[in-house]
Amino acid sequence: GAGVSQSPSNKVTEKGKDVELRCDPISGHTALYWYRQSLGQGLEFLIYFQGNSAPDKSGLPSDRFSAERTGGSVSTLTIQRTQQEDSAVYLCASSPVDWGYTFGSGTRLTVV
Amino acid sequence: AQSVTQPDIHITVSEGASLELRCNYSYGATPYLFWYVQSPGQGLQLLLKYFSGDTLVQGIKGFEAEFKRSQSSFNLRKPSVHWSDAAEYFCAVGPFQGAQKLVFGQGTRLTINP
Numbered sequence: 001g002a003g004v005s006q007s008p009s010n011k012v013t014e015k016g017k018d019v020e021l022r023c024d025p026i027s028g029h030t031a032l033y034w035y036r037q038s039l040g041q042g043l044e045f046l047i048y049f050q051g052n053s054a055p056d057k058s059g060l061p062s063d064r065f066s067a068e069r070t071g072g073s074v075s076t077l078t079i080q081r082t083q084q085e086d087s088a089v090y091l092c093a094s095s096p097v098d099w100g101y102t103f104g105s106g107t108r109l110t111v112v
Numbered sequence: 113a114q115s116v117t118q119p120d121i122h123i124t125v126s127e128g129a130s131l132e133l134r135c136n137y138s139y140g141a142t143p144y145l146f147w148y149v150q151s152p153g154q155g156l157q158l159l160l161k162y163f164s165g166d167t168l169v170q171g172i173k174g175f176e177a178e179f180k181r182s183q184s185s186f187n188l189r190k191p192s193v194h195w196s197d198a199a200e201y202f203c204a205v206g207p208f209q210g211a212q213k214l215v216f217g218q219g220t221r222l223t224i225n226p
Contacts, residue, residue, distance in 0.1 A: 004155070031212060033212070033213070035216075040218075041218060041219075042116075042202060042216040042217050042218040042219050043156075043202065043204075043214075043216040044216075045213055045214070045215070048212075048213055056213060091155060091156070093155075093156075095212055100158065100161075101156075101158065101212065101214075103148075103155035103156040103157070104155050105153070105154055105155045106155055
């Protein structure tokens with residue numbers, strides 16, 4: 001597609017359940033980034049993919065968070081045993097070799 | 113540690129007035145600097161970026177920003193704001209570990225009075 005697509009756009013889940021957030025990057029973009037935006041906060045880096053590998057996972061807040069990317073394209077961010085503090089907007093961005101992110105519209109996650 | 117500070121959490125200006133949003137950064141080398149805008153319920157859109165060269169950079173929607181190394185600042189300006197400029201603005205700095213990882217400021221929410 002023309003832009004970065006994220007699904008679902010909104011997700012409400014019960015505390016303790018697992019959730020999967022999906023990101024479809026722009027075709028041909030080699031790099032993919034996940035950020036988290038909590039209420040009233042800036043963006044917090046989570047993980048970065050180059051192709052299918054993740055050279056930098058330093059931003060994942062706990063081992064409940066994981067992500068994968070397949071075929072150099074779609075990425076899934078999985079949060080296990082969700083907690084209320086996981087409530088946030090999760091943003092995905094992709095970029096070609098040169099600098100320049102294109103962000104998706106995000107997934108708003110609410111843990112109740 | 114690398115960081116970005118946007119001192120103003122919320123700014124209100126009248127339509128047609130000039131605008132300056134402040135951004136200060138801490139970074140160990142020559143930074144790449146960015147300004148993004150986020151409208152409600154939307155993702156972030158790149159307004160402009162600075163990599164090197166001319167310290168005054170022009171962006172989309174009539175915005176410009178000036179890199180001042182001596183002040184570690186990258187302030188965003190617009191000579192005359194429009195009601196459609198109401199949004200959240202984020203300053204960011206990078207790269208890190210050879211990747212396009214960015215550190216973002218907390219954002220400045222801009223309200224426009226008619």
